[in-house]
Amino acid sequence: MNNLLRNRQVEFRLLVVLALLCAGLSLATDTFLTMANITSLLNNNSVNLIWAVGLLVVLIAGGIDISFAVASSVVQYAAAKFLIGIGGGNWILGFIVCGIVGIGLGLINAGLIHKFRIISIVVTIATFNAFFGLLMFFSGGRSIYSLPDWWSDRVILFEHQAVDGTWSELTLPFAVMVVCVLLTWILIRRTNVGRQLYAFGDNPEGARRAGVNIAAMQALAFGWCGMMAGIAGLMQVNIVQEVVPNALYGRELEVLAAVVLGGARLGGGRGTVTGCVLGVMFVAVTQNGLNLLGISPFAFQMIIGAAILVAISTSNISFSSLGRIRMEGSK
Amino acid sequence: MPESGGAERHALRLKAVSKTFGGVKALDGVDFEVLEGEVHCLAGENGCGKSTLIKIVTGVYKPESAGLIELFGERLDGITPVQARDRGVSVIWQDLALFANMSVAENIAFDAMVGLRPRGVDYRGMKKRAGATLERLGVTLDLDAALSTLPIAQRQVVAIARSLMNDARLIFMDEPTASLTQSETDRLLDIVRRLSADGVAIVFVSHRLAEVLEIARRVTVVRDGRLVGVYPTEGMTQARLGELMTGHMLEDSVAARDMSSAPAVFEANRLGRPGEFENIDLVIRRGEVVGLCGLLGAGRTELAHAMMGMSEPATGEMRLHGDVYRPTSIRAAIAHGMAYVSEDRLSLGLLQKQSIVDNASISVLDRLLDGLGLISNGKKLGLIRGWVEKLGIKIGLPDDAISTLSGGNQQKVVLAKWLATEPKVLILDSPTVGVDVGARAGLFRIVRELAEQGLAILLISDEVTEALYNSDRVLHMVQGRIAGEYDPSTTSVQALEEAIYE
Numbered sequence: 001m002n003n004l005l006r007n008r009q010v011e012f013r014l015l016v017v018l019a020l021l022c023a024g025l026s027l028a029t030d031t032f033l034t035m036a037n038i039t040s041l042l043n044n045n046s047v048n049l050i051w052a053v054g055l056l057v058v059l060i061a062g063g064i065d066i067s068f069a070v071a072s073s074v075v076q077y078a079a080a081k082f083l084i085g086i087g088g089g090n091w092i093l094g095f096i097v098c099g100i101v102g103i104g105l106g107l108i109n110a111g112l113i114h115k116f117r118i119i120s121i122v123v124t125i126a127t128f129n130a131f132f133g134l135l136m137f138f139s140g141g142r143s144i145y146s147l148p149d150w151w152s153d154r155v156i157l158f159e160h161q162a163v164d165g166t167w168s169e170l171t172l173p174f175a176v177m178v179v180c181v182l183l184t185w186i187l188i189r190r191t192n193v194g195r196q197l198y199a200f201g202d203n204p205e206g207a208r209r210a211g212v213n214i215a216a217m218q219a220l221a222f223g224w225c226g227m228m229a230g231i232a233g234l235m236q237v238n239i240v241q242e243v244v245p246n247a248l249y250g251r252e253l254e255v256l257a258a259v260v261l262g263g264a265r266l267g268g269g270r271g272t273v274t275g276c277v278l279g280v281m282f283v284a285v286t287q288n289g290l291n292l293l294g295i296s297p298f299a300f301q302m303i304i305g306a307a308i309l310v311a312i313s314t315s316n317i318s319f320s321s322l323g324r325i326r327m328e329g330s331k
Numbered sequence: 332m333p334e335s336g337g338a339e340r341h342a343l344r345l346k347a348v349s350k351t352f353g354g355v356k357a358l359d360g361v362d363f364e365v366l367e368g369e370v371h372c373l374a375g376e377n378g379c380g381k382s383t384l385i386k387i388v389t390g391v392y393k394p395e396s397a398g399l400i401e402l403f404g405e406r407l408d409g410i411t412p413v414q415a416r417d418r419g420v421s422v423i424w425q426d427l428a429l430f431a432n433m434s435v436a437e438n439i440a441f442d443a444m445v446g447l448r449p450r451g452v453d454y455r456g457m458k459k460r461a462g463a464t465l466e467r468l469g470v471t472l473d474l475d476a477a478l479s480t481l482p483i484a485q486r487q488v489v490a491i492a493r494s495l496m497n498d499a500r501l502i503f504m505d506e507p508t509a510s511l512t513q514s515e516t517d518r519l520l521d522i523v524r525r526l527s528a529d530g531v532a533i534v535f536v537s538h539r540l541a542e543v544l545e546i547a548r549r550v551t552v553v554r555d556g557r558l559v560g561v562y563p564t565e566g567m568t569q570a571r572l573g574e575l576m577t578g579h580m581l582e583d584s585v586a587a588r589d590m591s592s593a594p595a596v597f598e599a600n601r602l603g604r605p606g607e608f609e610n611i612d613l614v615i616r617r618g619e620v621v622g623l624c625g626l627l628g629a630g631r632t633e634l635a636h637a638m639m640g641m642s643e644p645a646t647g648e649m650r651l652h653g654d655v656y657r658p659t660s661i662r663a664a665i666a667h668g669m670a671y672v673s674e675d676r677l678s679l680g681l682l683q684k685q686s687i688v689d690n691a692s693i694s695v696l697d698r699l700l701d702g703l704g705l706i707s708n709g710k711k712l713g714l715i716r717g718w719v720e721k722l723g724i725k726i727g728l729p730d731d732a733i734s735t736l737s738g739g740n741q742q743k744v745v746l747a748k749w750l751a752t753e754p755k756v757l758i759l760d761s762p763t764v765g766v767d768v769g770a771r772a773g774l775f776r777i778v779r780e781l782a783e784q785g786l787a788i789l790l791i792s793d794e795v796t797e798a799l800y801n802s803d804r805v806l807h808m809v810q811g812r813i814a815g816e817y818d819p820s821t822t823s824v825q826a827l828e829e830a831i832y833e
Binding site for chain 2: 007189190191192193194195196198199202203205206207209210211212213216265269270
C-alpha cells in the first residue's frame with residue numbers, strides 16, 4: 001500500500017481531486033448524482049477513453065501523436081464507403097476493417113518516424129494535415145447519413161427506469177471502451193513487450209543496447225494508437241449515427257490534455273492506465289458539472305488549462321518533501 | 332568452480348587484434364588476457380583504443396584481423412553481441428544504460444524481458460530474483476523504489492546486479508567511480524572484490540590510478556592503439572603507471588612555493604551561510620594556488636557559489652583587492668574579475684550541442700561586436716584560435732559541436748571561456764573529473780602558468796594527490812568549516828589522506 005502511494009502519487013492525487021469534485025457536484029446540483037447522468041457521462045466519454053489509452057501507449061514509448069482523431073475520421077469514412085460497397089457488412093467486419101485501417105495509419109506514422117528519424121510531433125502534425133486534407137478532398141466534405149442498420153442502431157447492454165420515468169442505459173461503446181482499457185492495461189503492465197515500451201521511452205539508447213527492437217517498439221506504439229483510433233471511429237459513428245468528415249477535427253488536444261493530466265510524461269517512460277482513465281474522467285466530470293451548474297463553456301477550457309499547469313508543476317513535488325521544506329523554512 | 336588446483340584458467344584471450352577506422356589504426360596487434368576471477372585493469376589515455384577493445388570483446392565491432400579470440404576456453408572466429416552475452420560477457424557503461432522511471436527490481440531484471448515473443452511479467456518473481464542478486468553483492472536496496480530516486484552510487488550497484496542477472500562471468504566496468512565520492516568508491520571496490528572472490532572476472536577502466544593499483548591484480552597498458560605491456564600492480568607506483576600510459580615522465584612532485592608575501596587578492600572573513608558553511612577565513616594571494624580538500628558535502632562547492640554571487644552569505648564579508656565585495660549575481664562577480672570552472676561541466680559549464688567557438692565566446696560576447704553592434708564571426712574565430720594555441724586544445728574545426736571533444740579538451744574550452752573574461756581570481760571545482768592522466772598533467776601545467784602570470788587560484792579537488800602536488804597551500808574543509816591548513820612541502824599524501832578520510 002505504501003508503495004502504491006509512493007509510486008502512484010499522480011493517480012492518487014487525481015483520484016482525491018476527482019472524488020472531491022464529484023462530492024461537491026452531488027451537493028451543489030440534484031442532477032449530477034443520478035443514474036441517468038452517470039451513465040450518459042460514461043457513454044459519451046467512451047470514445048475519448050479509447051483514444052486516450054491508445055495515445056497513452058505512444059506517450060509511454062516517448063512519442064506523441066496529434067493525428068489520431070483525424071485518423072478516426074479517415075477510418076470512419078473509408079470503412080463506411082467499403083462496407084456500403086460490399087453490401088452492408090456486420091459488427092465483426094466493422095471491427096476488422098476499422099482496426100486494420102487504423103493500424104495502417106498508425107504504421108505510416110511509425111514508419112516515417114523510424115525510417116527518417118523525424119521527431120514524432122513533426123511527423124504527426126504533418127500526417128494530421130495530410131490525413132485531413134485527403135479526407136476532405138475525397139469526401140468533398142460531404143457527410144454519409146445512410147449507414148448500415150447494424151452500425152447506427154443502438155446496442156443497449158443495460159437499462160433502468162427511475163421512479164420519475166427517466167431512462168438510464170449503458171451502450172455498446174461503453175463495453176468496447178472497457179475492453180480497450182483492459183487490453184491496454186494488460187499490454188503495458190503485464191507483458192514483457194509492454195515493459196520494453198516503457199524502457200524504450202525512458203532511455204532509448206539504453207534500451208537499444210539491451211537488445212530491444214526499436215523499430216518494433218515504434219510500430220507497436222503507433223500501431224496500437226492507430227488501432228484504438230480505428231475502434232474509436234467505429235464507436236463514434238454508432239453514437240452519432242452518421243459520418244461527418246470534420247466532426248472529430250480538434251478533439252486530439254482535449255484527449256492529450258486529459259492523458260497528460262493523468263500523469264503520462266511527455267518524453268516517455270511514465271504513465272499508467274489508471275491515471276489515464278482518471279484524467280479523462282476528471283475532464284469529463286468538470287465539463288459535465290459546469291453544464292449542470294449553468295456556467296459558460298469557456299470557463300471549462302480555462303479550468304482544464306489551469307488544471308494541467310497545476311498537475312504538471314506539482315507532479316515532481318511529493319507531499320512529504322513539501323512538508324519538510326515548510327518545516328525547514330519556519331526554523 | 333576451479334576444476335583442479337592447477338593453472339588458472341582464462342576468461343578471455345585475445346591475440347594480435349587489429350582494428351582500423353577510416354585509415355587510423357585504433358588497435359594495432361594488441362594482446363589482452365583476463366583470468367577467471369581476476370580484477371584486471373585496462374589503462375590508457377582517452378583515445379588509446381580501450382573502448383575499441385571493449386567493443387570488440389562485446390561484439391559491437393568486428394576486428395579486421397585477430398590471431399586468437401578465446402572466451403572461457405572456447406575458440407571463436409569472431410564475437411557477435413549475442414555470443415558475448417550468452418557466454419557471460421557484460422559491460423557497465425559509464426552512463427549505466429538504466430531506466431530512470433522503472434523500479435529497482437525491474438531495472439535489475441530487465442534483460443529477461445527483451446524480445447518480441449509476448450510473455451507475461453511476473454513482478455513477484457522478478458523482485459525475488461533481484462533481491463537475491465543484491466544479496467550476493469551484500470547490498471540492500473528498496474526494490475520498489477523508482478531508479479530516479481537513487482543516488483548515482485546505488486544506480487551503479489543496480490547496473491552491476493543487472494549484469495549478474497545475465498550470469499555475467501566477465502564484466503567490463505567503464506569509469507565506474509568517476510562520479511562517486513571516496514566512501515562510495517570504497518564500497519564499490521568491496522563489491523568488486525566480492526565478485527572476484529566469486530569467480531567473476533572484472534576488467535576495470537579508470538582514470539584514478541590510486542584506485543586501479545588498489546583493486547587490480549594486473550594492469551594492461553595501451554597507448555595509441557598498441558600494447559605497452561601487462562604489469563602486476565604489486566610494486567607499481569602511480570607515477571610509473573602514468574608514465575607508461577602517456578609515454579613520458581609526469582611531473583608528479585610537490586610544486587608549492589611560499590606566497591605569503593604576495594598581496595592578497597581575495598579575502599573572506601568569518602563568512603557563513605546556514606547549513607552550508609560557517610566561519611570561513613580564506614585568503615588567496617596574487618599568483619597563489621590554494622587547494623581546497625574535503626569530502627563531498629563539506630561545503631566546498633557552496634563556498635564557491637557564494638564567492639561567485641550565486642548565493643548570498645548570511646554572515647561575514649568578502650574583500651577583493653581590499654575593497655568590500657558583495658556580488659549580487661554571477662554577472663556582478665564576473666565584472667569584478669571572478670571566474671568559476673564548475674564541478675559539473677557537462678551540464679553547467681558547457682552547452683553540449685553548440686559549437687566549440689560558441690562555447691568559448693559566450694562569456695565575452697559583448698567584446699566581439701562589429702561596427703554594427705552585431706556579433707562578429709571573425710572576432711569570435713580570432714578569440715578561439717588564440718586560446719586553442721595558448722592552451723594546446725586539440726580540436727577539429729571551431730564549428731564542431733563541443734561534445735566531439737575529449738573530457739580534457741572540453742575542460743580546456745571551459746577554461747578558455749573563463750580566461751577570456753580576464754579574471755583576477757579563478758575557482759576550479761574538481762577540474763579533472765573524467766579527464767585522463769596525460770591531459771591532467773597538461774591542465775595543471777596551464778594552471779601553474781596562469782598562477783605565475785599573477786592569477787589567484789582556488790583549486791577544489793576530491794583527490795588528495797592532485798591538491799597536494801598542484802597547490803601552494805592546501806586547506807581541509809569539514810562540515811562547512813575549515814579544519815586545517817597544510818603545507819605541501821612538509822605534508823605527505825598519507826598524512827593528508829588520513830586527515831580527510833578518518
